[in-house]
Amino acid sequence: MAMFCRRSAGALGTAEAVSRGDCSRLSVVVCSENRRADWDDLIARCADATSGHLWEWREVVGSAYGLESFYLMAHDEHGRPTAAAPFVFVRSFLYGSELSSMPYIDYGGICHADGLDAAGRETAQAELIDHARELATKLRAKRLLIRSLQRMRPPFEVSTEKVAQHLALASTLEEQQRRLPPERRNRLKRIEKLGLAVDVSDPTEPAALADLCAIYSENQRDLGSPTHGRRFFSNLVSRLRERISLIRVRHNGRVVAAGLAMNFRGAMTLPWSGATVEARPVYASNALYWRAIRLGIESGCHTFDFGRSTAGSGVYEFKRQWGPTPVQPYWSTLFLSPHAAAPRQRKSLQTFSRLWRYLPLGVARTVGPGLRRGISN
Secondary structure, three states: EEEEEEOOOOOOOOOOOOOOOOOOOOOEHHHHHHHHHHHHHHHOOOOOOOOHHHHHHHHHHHHOOOEEEEEEEEEEEOOEEEEEEEEEEEEEOOOOOEEEOOOOOOOOEEEEEOOOOHHHHHHHHHHHHHHHHHHHHOOOEEEEEEEEEEOOOOOEEEEEEEEEEEEEOOOOHHHHHOOOOOOHHHHHHHHHHOOOOOEOOOOOHHHHHHHOOOOOOOOOHHHOOOOHHHHHHHHHHHHHHHHOOOOOOEEEEEEEEEEEEEEEOOOOEEEEEEEHHHHHHOOOOHHHHHHHHHHHHHOOEEEEEEEEEEOOOOOHHHHHHOEEOOOOOOOOEEOOOOOOOOOOOHHHHHHHHHOOOOOOHHHHHHHHHHHOOOOOO
């Protein structure tokens, strides 16, 4: 555990270091394994915490990819935890190094203890960002990236290209079906006639996990992106087993779509999913999402989070047709190198993505995880 004490900070980067003996205002702790209980206790008292604040994520990325995590916790003058922000250091020869909160998932950023007033939230946030900036500089990261539902202030550059969509869940499946737009209800009726088989499995079951990895890797190859491998997903489902279910859709006995559904505080999401080319004519993706929505209702969830997608894209439109409400997440980036730029702005990476689509599937599955390690999206 390392502790850093400062005077009260301004909006960003204005905290003045003080001696270790003067901790009268606020301190920031980098939590090691022996502080897990303290972290978990604070997160349980933060209404604005997301699944990205779970301690298990550092274990997943550490075991699967060997990434170093820095879980920052702010304490008030009485030593009480007031706010937290998880960060992971991601190195990549393609994208450049980055200190990210959080990589591979939609949300991270700063969460605050319930009951903390506006001034307290502002001070804690400023301290955490200042410390994260100093940490990123020491690590020689090119960027400090925060993904959250809170927009960061300048000098962060904020992208609103990605939009999330949240669907309010009814108490019964019948009521949820009545709420659906007519086109989506008609699509579900056609699925029933096509005789698709949909099952929910234990995600740690080897055959089920193998099906997911096969579907997901093929889908990612077709999208032009390196894929997470079996090691990542094995760590994920073993450490978050109580929150995750694995859904598979079969047509004529063959798995054509699959996904991992995750429940956090009454919000069900499907963060990792895919479908084969054969899935399209039989609407297997519709069957997959409907089963995930049904799972949310059965689990007592109040929201189904469709996750992020680019506004106006085909994926965005597919999600929009279920009747959700758009929610704007913010990807806030602080560039720490004079020549640093957002990866999406580099033409070489756009070319790389186009070429990746033509790789043989076996090559993409073998090479992909090593590259995916360094891609925080």
